[in-house]
């Protein structure tokens with residue numbers, strides 16, 4: 001049963017039951033409009049409660065994929081030039097308390113930062129040796145709840161071609177970020193979500209995004225014959241999600257989504 005809720009993902013009533021896969025990208029604490037109301041402590045509390053709710057809604061063997069970057073501009077919290085790498089570590093601790101364990105770390109390698117970041121510069125006002133390297137990558141942390149596998153859904157060879165498996169089992173993914181962020185400031189590339197959907201769920205599964213944004217997770221889940229659930233607190237983005245879902249209704253990708261059985265791939 002698919003649905004998108006306009007509401008706050010800190011509130012457990014907004015969550016469905018029996019989530020098989022979560023693919024989400026929380027705010028990164030990097031001064032975007034949609035996170036400006038959180039102090040740093042409120043931000044951490046918010047993340048903790050959303051991950052707790054997500055874990056409670058997830059079936060045993062279900063997966064939780066969290067895309068996040070380190071905080072490169074931590075100066076607004078610490079008062080000095082500094083990067084902060086603690087949030088990913090905190091998330092691991094909070095999820096372990098909920099019986100969820102790290103299964104995989106993916107590096108999402110993106111465009112070079114000098115192309116579009118205001119935080120790096122090459123000019124004669126920059127002192128020698130004060131050279132910043134901004135990360136041109138983000139993480140995808142994939143957790144499982146209680147058990148890494150699930151009963152009754154067949155083998156990996158039933159659902160994933162060997163070609164896709166070979167490409168995606170490598171933990172560095174080169175995918176360009178979305179350049180046309182005109183309707184939402186931080187959209188997932190569809191390809192990133194597609195790989196996670198095909199690796200970590202099977203047709204008919206329920207796929208959740210508690211920070212739904214423009215609805216990329218829901219759109220890609222739908223195209224690949226999964227059910228979807230989303231939570232988004234901004235009414236404009238909530239309307240955007242409905243629009244993006246309407247645009248793919250009965251689309252060809254859904255009709256020609258990969259067949260469930262790939263046994264012939266054992267030939268190569």
Ligand SMILES: C[S@@+](CC[C@H](N)C(=O)[O-])C[C@H]1O[C@@H](n2cnc3c(N)ncnc32)[C@H](O)[C@@H]1O
Pocket residue numbers: 007008009010024025026027028034035046184186187188210211212213214215216217231232233234237
């Ligand atoms: C990084 S964006 C997600 C973008 C999404 N991955 C996409 O492809 O469009 C984070 C989203 O979380 C939403 N958000 C922030 N705090 C929230 C909360 N407590 N409950 C629900 N949504 C929240 C923001 O409005 C924003 O749209």
